[in-house]
Amino acid sequence: MAVYTEVSDEDLNAFIAQYPLGGVLSCKGIAEGVENSNYLLVTETGPYILTLYEKRVNRADLPFFLGLMEHLSAKGVGCPVPLHGHDGEALRELCGRPAVLVTFLNGMWPRRIAPYHCQALGEAMAGLHLAGADFTMARPNNLSVSGWRPLFEACADRAHEVKPGLAEALESELDLLEAHWPSATGPGALPSGVIHADLFPDNVFFRGRALSGLIDFYFACTDLLAYDVAICLNAWCFEPDGAFNATKARLLLSSYRKVRPLSDSELEALPLLARGGSLRFLLTRLYDLLNHPPGAFVQPKNPLEYWNKLRFHQQVRGPGDYGLE
Amino acid sequence: MAVYTEVSDEDLNAFIAQYPLGGVLSCKGIAEGVENSNYLLVTETGPYILTLYEKRVNRADLPFFLGLMEHLSAKGVGCPVPLHGHDGEALRELCGRPAVLVTFLNGMWPRRIAPYHCQALGEAMAGLHLAGADFTMARPNNLSVSGWRPLFEACADRAHEVKPGLAEALESELDLLEAHWPSATGPGALPSGVIHADLFPDNVFFRGRALSGLIDFYFACTDLLAYDVAICLNAWCFEPDGAFNATKARLLLSSYRKVRPLSDSELEALPLLARGGSLRFLLTRLYDLLNHPPGAFVQPKNPLEYWNKLRFHQQVRGPGDYGLE
Incomplete structure (x- = not known):
């Protein structure tokens, strides 16, 4: 606010x-x-x-x-x-x-996420990815894998204030992600294009049960399309108590695939992309928390919410754990 | 906010x-x-x-x-x-x-106060006072003279953190105001009725040069009508550098008097009422500053702005110093 x-x-x-x-x-x-x-x-x-x-x-x-x-x-x-x-x-x-x-876009963002919200989101996100295909401008994602180590290094000394052992755990995750992050070019590349990169519930408006539009394109960039999907799995499919809701994930992914099919490579990469998406929001929230000026308007968000999400994706065996058959 | x-x-x-x-x-x-x-x-x-x-x-x-x-x-x-x-x-x-x-009330509140704003305000405030005359409900003003000592006592121990010697200065002002505050009943009483009690610029809307309405009646109460005028002298007639603008005050008072005449007793009481109005906002701001939770949304306002206003009114010789002939 x-x-x-x-x-x-x-x-x-x-x-x-x-x-x-x-x-x-x-x-x-x-x-x-x-x-x-x-x-x-x-x-x-x-x-x-x-x-x-x-x-x-x-x-x-x-x-x-x-x-x-x-x-x-x-x-x-x-x-x-x-x-x-x-x-x-x-x-x-x-x-x-x-x-x-x-x-002015009519609608309100949902405070309590229901399965139908995830279904509508999947369809709208796929529509966004298709509509962006012939957009001629490009913007690199400075908050993707290459941007995480500088963020980590700016926080590493004080990460233990938030959770003992956090710095060590994040560094080993970062090593793994840097070694295995999918490429956007060359052989075996995943499809890339315009992604929103911040499709949290407060950026998605509904009128009744119908999605009325998307807002806040100020993190939009050119990156792996499936990475946008992974960010949404994190932002929409965990319950307030931290539990992963496979029904919501299944609806999000299946409605997305009806508009834009996900390749086998994209599906296989989802758990790793979701780990990366967790690390990205964990690191920016950690940075904001550690550098939060006292008395500022904005209450910093809890980075450990994303620690729990990261731990979940680390244990996922494959895309089937996201509710897909 | x-x-x-x-x-x-x-x-x-x-x-x-x-x-x-x-x-x-x-x-x-x-x-x-x-x-x-x-x-x-x-x-x-x-x-x-x-x-x-x-x-x-x-x-x-x-x-x-x-x-x-x-x-x-x-x-x-x-x-x-x-x-x-x-x-x-x-x-x-x-x-x-x-x-x-x-x-919904159209209009915007003025960020930079011009003389015409003060002129429109005086007329609107007098209209409010006349319109309230036959309102049958009453609400005592718990932030008038009887409410100031408890507020002062809650702040006195730490007032020196804001300005050395502040507690002593406020206590002697409080003694004087309690001894001389005009009565709303009995012989020599000043006219009382519904006052807004918080007519700061952010509660007064304009469309172009025309006042379109007043908002935020959540300090409104039954009190001396001239006290509302005194609060507005403080809120509208000082420049950002602390200087009193007698042109603005004259326009405010003269446009008020065209709608509702001010009696000689009300005019004579104005300097004292303006001192009381200064003390009231100084004390509530001081209280809020000293009890401000770290990290809260709301930035506390500076109580010393009202210390300067109080000092000005202490030196006023009579209502003529407010620009009246």
Whole structure:
């Protein structure tokens, strides 16, 4: 939950005058999203989302993110679409920060995950992967396998504060993952393309039982498609008590496969990809926890939730343990 | 900025089904307000504000607050109005908390105060005081003079952490205010009635240069009308550098007097009331700062801002120093 930048009414009115949207009726900071400042802006033509990009987002990446949303939306994927001003530009400045106005997506993200949510998610994620196939821009995933060791090294000295022996366990996992991580090119490569890379429940909106769209493309990148699936297994198929729900996983995977078939190599790689996905979120949460400024708005998330997920995937014998026949 | 309670989509849909407002399209926590959880809820019939009352609000006070908003609105004061469900009730429960749905008020609160804001505020505040005259409910102000000593005593031991000598200075001010505070009854009493008691800029909305309404009536109470004026002198007429802006004060007071004349006794009491208003916000901010849990969402406000205001009013010779002829 975060609003980092305070936008004055004068600055906002001048900003909105650059769009054909009528006058501002209301603008309220939204207590969601941790990377950027988001406002629900209502003008005479309806509601919109105004995003100001804070320091953690690299300006050079913004054309990829904005272009991707436009591309996906044009292909029928439900997602916010950047609006263009009278000058044709979508990306401009507000309060010294890059700022974008996007369309408002109806729906709410599910607080309690039911099996039908996982079913709808699988289908939507596969649709996203297909729709991204002819997107011409690329962005490397700096939070994939090559990014984990620097993160680990920044945390290793203090990891024992969170759990005794954690550093040693993470290092041996990291050694294994670096040695066996599937390639995206060459012989035996797994299919790669545009992935969302952060499809957690708070980025997936539903109206009733129907998925209405996906938001927050600010981790999207070019990577193994099956890695996106593995991230979702972690984010959607564990119960609050830590138990893996094979019914949810089976629905997620089978609905995905109806839209985009998973190859045998992708299925076989799933347990390893899920271990990598666990390590990735464990490391970023560990880093945030150890470097959390006291009194900051954002409560750090618990890295050990992902320790438990990692331990589960380490014991998986094959993709059948994810509920597949 | 605060959303303390997480509302699930299931709970929200069941809640909204009790109102004739159509289905839920969206519900987002708002990063404004520090006492309650507020959501901008969009249904098929438009936008509304959903408020969940957290611990700091006394449930027994809610009928006063809700009744007041209805009363004021019926008298033409721009403010949110509680909505009644199919069962006629406005106050119900959601997630174990008292919850109310109110109408959405267009406008934005001014981040940079211009003289015209103060002029519009004076007129609106006087209108509020007149409109409240025949409101039949009453609520004592537990943050007026009788409430300050307990607050002071809860902070006195640690006040020097914020400023050396602060406790002694506050105690002598408190002695003086207790001895000379104007009465609301008996001979020489000042006019009393419904006051807002927290008319800070973030509770006053504007569309362009026009005031569109007042929000957040959760400190409203029955008290001296001129005390509300004094609170606004403090909240609106000092510049960010601490300087008092007599032009803003003159506009605030003169526009107020055009709608509701201030008696000579009220004018003479203004400096003392403004000292009391300074002490009240100084003490609550001091208390919040000293009792601020580390890592909490809400950044405590600086109590010393009100120390400077108090010092200014201590040196005022009479109401003429507030820009009046």
